[in-house]
Amino acid sequence: MSVEQPAKNPYLPPRWVIRAVWSLDRGIYRVFKGRAGLPRPRDTRSGKLRLTTTGRRSGQPRSVIVAYFADGPRLVTLAMNGWDEAEPAWWLNLLADPDATVDLGGEQRPVRARAATGDERARLWDRWREIDKHLDAYAARRPSETAVVVLEPRSAPA
Numbered sequence: 001m002s003v004e005q006p007a008k009n010p011y012l013p014p015r016w017v018i019r020a021v022w023s024l025d026r027g028i029y030r031v032f033k034g035r036a037g038l039p040r041p042r043d044t045r046s047g048k049l050r051l052t053t054t055g056r057r058s059g060q061p062r063s064v065i066v067a068y069f070a071d072g073p074r075l076v077t078l079a080m081n082g083w084d085e086a087e088p089a090w091w092l093n094l095l096a097d098p099d100a101t102v103d104l105g106g107e108q109r110p111v112r113a114r115a116a117t118g119d120e121r122a123r124l125w126d127r128w129r130e131i132d133k134h135l136d137a138y139a140a141r142r143p144s145e146t147a148v149v150v151l152e153p154r155s156a157p158a
Contacts, residue, residue: 010134038105056096079147111151
């Protein structure tokens with residue numbers, strides 16, 4: 001069985017375009033008060049969720065909209081920062097304090113984050129490959145391995 005090789009250098013928009021799309025995502029979420037802008041994942045497409053972490057320096061809530069797919073009750077995203085070299089701030093925040101909340105378009109869930117490792121990471125990475133055929137080529141642009149972030153359900157604080 002032959003494995004299709006990813007394109008060597010798939011198109012990646014300029015950084016300003018990526019940042020503009022992030023701003024647009026946040027704007028849609030704000031304008032519609034969370035009722036729009038967070039599509040659910042489908043078989044071959046990721047969804048979007050709003051992740052709220054605690055700032056590792058400020059201690060203040062920090063929110064970002066990220067792509068995800070569901071793996072049973074868990075939600076899976078990538079710490080990729082638009083495929084930039086730097087780790088995303090939200091991932092650094094989760095490394096300091098793994099408890100966070102997600103908004104799935106009106107449904108709020110408390111979660112605990114962790115990086116997938118070993119066979120689990122390989123399985124979840126393969127699932128991302130089904131969603132994004134250029135995943136490996138994009139990831140190769142980064143100097144370090146891209147974390148596969150698992151957001152596991154946790155009980156709401158009392």
